[in-house]
Amino acid sequence: MKIINKKTINQVGGVKITQLDIFSPDIAAKALPGQFIMLMVSENGERIPLTLVNTDKEKGIVSLIFQEAGFTTKSLGKLNPGDCLYSLVGPLGHPTEIKKFGKVILVGGGVGIAEILPIARALKQAGNQITTILGSRSKDLLILETELKSASDEIYIMTDDGSYGKKGFTTDMLKVLLAKDKYDLVYAVGPIPMMKRIVSVSKEFNVKTLVSLNALMVDATGMCGCCRVTVFDKVKFSCVDGPDFDGFGVDWEELEKRNKVYTVQEKHICNLFPKS
Amino acid sequence: MSKEPVKAREVSPEIRIGNFQEVVKGYSEEEALLEASRCLQCKNPLCSAGCPVGIDIKKFIYQIKQKDYQAAYLTIKEKSNFPSICGRVCPAEYQCRKACILTKKGSVFASEQAINIHFLERFAGDYARDNQINTKVENKKELSKFKVAVVGSGPAGLCCAGELARKGVKVDIFESLHKTGGVLRYGIPPFRLPADVLDFEINYLKKLGVNFITNFLVGKAKTIEELFAQGYAKIFLGLGAGVPSFLGVKGENLCNIYSVNEFLTRVNLMSAYKFPEFHTPVNIGRNVLIVGGGNTAMDSARVALRLQKINGLPLNTTVVYRRTEIEMPARRLEIEHARQEGIKFEFLVQPKEFIGDDQGFVKSLACLRSKLGEPDSSGRRRPVIIEGSEFQIDCDLCVIAVGLKANQILINATPELKTNQYSDVIVDSETMESSIKGVFAGGDIVGGEGTVIEAMGMAKKAAQTIINQLLKKESSNA
Numbered sequence A: 001m002k003i004i005n006k007k008t009i010n011q012v013g014g015v016k017i018t019q020l021d022i023f024s025p026d027i028a029a030k031a032l033p034g035q036f037i038m039l040m041v042s043e044n045g046e047r048i049p050l051t052l053v054n055t056d057k058e059k060g061i062v063s064l065i066f067q068e069a070g071f072t073t074k075s076l077g078k079l080n081p082g083d084c085l086y087s088l089v090g091p092l093g094h095p096t097e098i099k100k101f102g103k104v105i106l107v108g109g110g111v112g113i114a115e116i117l118p119i120a121r122a123l124k125q126a127g128n129q130i131t132t133i134l135g136s137r138s139k140d141l142l143i144l145e146t147e148l149k150s151a152s153d154e155i156y157i158m159t160d161d162g163s164y165g166k167k168g169f170t171t172d173m174l175k176v177l178l179a180k181d182k183y184d185l186v187y188a189v190g191p192i193p194m195m196k197r198i199v200s201v202s203k204e205f206n207v208k209t210l211v212s213l214n215a216l217m218v219d220a221t222g223m224c225g226c227c228r229v230t231v232f233d234k235v236k237f238s239c240v241d242g243p244d245f246d247g248f249g250v251d252w253e254e255l256e257k258r259n260k261v262y263t264v265q266e267k268h269i270c271n272l273f274p275k276s
Numbered sequence B: 001m002s003k004e005p006v007k008a009r010e011v012s013p014e015i016r017i018g019n020f021q022e023v024v025k026g027y028s029e030e031e032a033l034l035e036a037s038r039c040l041q042c043k044n045p046l047c048s049a050g051c052p053v054g055i056d057i058k059k060f061i062y063q064i065k066q067k068d069y070q071a072a073y074l075t076i077k078e079k080s081n082f083p084s085i086c087g088r089v090c091p092a093e094y095q096c097r098k099a100c101i102l103t104k105k106g107s108v109f110a111s112e113q114a115i116n117i118h119f120l121e122r123f124a125g126d127y128a129r130d131n132q133i134n135t136k137v138e139n140k141k142e143l144s145k146f147k148v149a150v151v152g153s154g155p156a157g158l159c160c161a162g163e164l165a166r167k168g169v170k171v172d173i174f175e176s177l178h179k180t181g182g183v184l185r186y187g188i189p190p191f192r193l194p195a196d197v198l199d200f201e202i203n204y205l206k207k208l209g210v211n212f213i214t215n216f217l218v219g220k221a222k223t224i225e226e227l228f229a230q231g232y233a234k235i236f237l238g239l240g241a242g243v244p245s246f247l248g249v250k251g252e253n254l255c256n257i258y259s260v261n262e263f264l265t266r267v268n269l270m271s272a273y274k275f276p277e278f279h280t281p282v283n284i285g286r287n288v289l290i291v292g293g294g295n296t297a298m299d300s301a302r303v304a305l306r307l308q309k310i311n312g313l314p315l316n317t318t319v320v321y322r323r324t325e326i327e328m329p330a331r332r333l334e335i336e337h338a339r340q341e342g343i344k345f346e347f348l349v350q351p352k353e354f355i356g357d358d359q360g361f362v363k364s365l366a367c368l369r370s371k372l373g374e375p376d377s378s379g380r381r382r383p384v385i386i387e388g389s390e391f392q393i394d395c396d397l398c399v400i401a402v403g404l405k406a407n408q409i410l411i412n413a414t415p416e417l418k419t420n421q422y423s424d425v426i427v428d429s430e431t432m433e434s435s436i437k438g439v440f441a442g443g444d445i446v447g448g449e450g451t452v453i454e455a456m457g458m459a460k461k462a463a464q465t466i467i468n469q470l471l472k473k474e475s476s477n478a
Helices: A025-030 A071-078 A112-125 A145-151 A170-180 A192-204 A252-258 A263-272 B029-038 B057-065 B069-077 B083-089 B117-130 B155-166 B195-207 B224-229 B260-269 B295-310 B332-341 B409-413 B452-477
Strands: A002-012 A015-023 A036-040 A048-056 A061-067 A087-092 A103-109 A129-136 A154-159 A185-189 A209-212 A228-231 A234-237 A244-246 B024-026 B147-151 B170-174 B211-213 B234-237 B257-259 B288-291 B317-320 B344-346 B349-356 B362-375 B381-385 B391-394 B397-400 B439-441
Touching (some): A015 A071, A025 A048, A025 A061, A025 A087, A048 A112, A061 A071, A103 A192, A112 A129, A112 A145, A112 A185, A129 A145, A154 A170, A170 A192, A192 A209, A192 A252, A228 A244, A228 A252, B029 B057, B029 B117, B057 B069, B069 B083, B069 B117, B147 B155, B155 B170, B155 B195, B155 B234, B195 B211, B234 B452, B257 B260, B260 B295, B288 B295, B295 B317, B295 B397, B362 B397, B439 B452
Parallel strands (some): A103 A129, A103 A185, A129 A154, A185 A209, B147 B170, B170 B211, B234 B439, B317 B344
Antiparallel strands (some): A002 A015, A015 A061, A036 A087, A048 A061, A209 A244, A228 A234, B349 B362, B362 B381
16 A cells, blocks of 8 residues: 555646556456546545556556545645555456457546546457547646557547647547447546536447446445446446446436535535645 | 342433443443342243353353352353443344343333343453453464455454454454444444444454454455465355345435445444544435434434534434334334434335435435235234325435345355345355355355344354364364
């Protein structure tokens, strides 16, 4: 649970994205693309899930990339090499289905870009043709472009303000691609509104779409049901049934609301400990 | 004979709902002696038959009467590993006390006159704790070369580990959470089982050499096969029943509808009642409904009420149960405690649908009234819905406490492990060995939602088989 390496992936204005490499040979030995871990920064901390971005089995290191957005991710960003996490457990959840689908479009938005990197590498290795669409508010907020470029056959960058790549949303590019050519799979990770819009586009073209959901969790071993989501009218637990689900069936509105259950407390604790 | 039962001292309801400290204070020496003196010392005692592990109750009560508290403790320890814990959480009114000769014949649970066996057990357990008394360690040299993996650090796992370690076996306990104790930690609130009582037992196991490996999820980080390959001679599964059941009614995923496990885990394990000092939040309802009639329903009701009190809200927590009080599976003592604290009860009510506001938060529960019909397979009278009786209860926070099922991660990762229709692990009831040779199981993963003492009974049996098998292996190798 010792932090070996820390890297600021990006820092622009109020947005800070950090990478931590953590020594955890047991997790590194077993983790597969799409799986996640639960961690606690301190004994008083909360348990939060983070997707594994990279694992180095030989060195026994797992890598996490996160935006320092909430109280716990900010506290996590305060840790330095040599510090230990209070708790780290994993790998959790089902790995992403990796096989030869054919032509695959990967869509990453914001910090979700980090989560598609291991999927891109694994799907490419499985013989898929990879087209990647990255979405970012502006050029300087874009992360991991180089890494994803080498893991993809084609890559498209979309920025909200047009400061880099094309101006527009990932969905705009998805529409163009799906109208032009036949694809076998869309895999999307990003903010809920983005995934929701991606699915509405891919549904039009009837292309199977997997999404990795970021529901709130407590134990993440199927015991609390905090992360329950409705998929095709059935209640599923993101932690043990997911985190990947068929995007066509996800009740996005419910997920969006459930993820906001503690916004009041989050604000309160951030105001209370502005520097921690 | 004419003596009145000695009540255990309790913190008054007004005080105790403002904190999470233990409610029942237990007996003083004088009180214990007085209660012990009420025991008739029956020639053919019935009480032991009412104990799931067959503690020699007559004997330990006699030893208390003789002021030989150490002996009393050791008598209990022959059958139960954690007297301080069981004395607090055992549903004695359905077990030993119900069997006591002083209970009225035909009564569904113990009469008030029945000997307070659980309080006496707790007295003996706490005496030993305060005086650092424990069972003798009988390190068998021939066993010290063996390593056993125990998966899960709840009641079954702790008990099995203790039994093995006492004989000299090396034990590693794997726990997926960051803290040990399983349901004793995340489920049972500290006002029923204080952390120091649990920690004492865990620390004792550590002193015996048991190695606790937290943050380790067997089934994901390692498979059963890999544990064997790592050199464990035997594996005991005390996985527990932690998968929450829901009602399956409309609107159940609205915000502020918690499973009982989520609600209790946030508060007990993560200390959400101390937010923001502890960083895990829990919401506090003004109109709280708890659906269910078991111990977890009572626990979550009393937790919700304490959260209201601590946060300066008017007390308003109601338990909604589909049968009547007499059919409630909860401990009578805890129903009484809940009522004293101000928990309200709505019986013969069947939830139909949760109704939410435009932010997705629950605002009311639509219900139907029922009446009791014919007995069902459990022997309890089945609730029958009264047509046209629909009504609504205001509710801005609801806890669903309608049962827990077997934990599935390791079971799903181990297809060779045979399970029954409830996904419980199937074992030989004599040896507790599963369909995989060398893999044993006990506790709720075998019996479904049971009690601490039942889990202990199974774990002890499994430990005995493990020891026998290891000794046999050793002698055949010699």
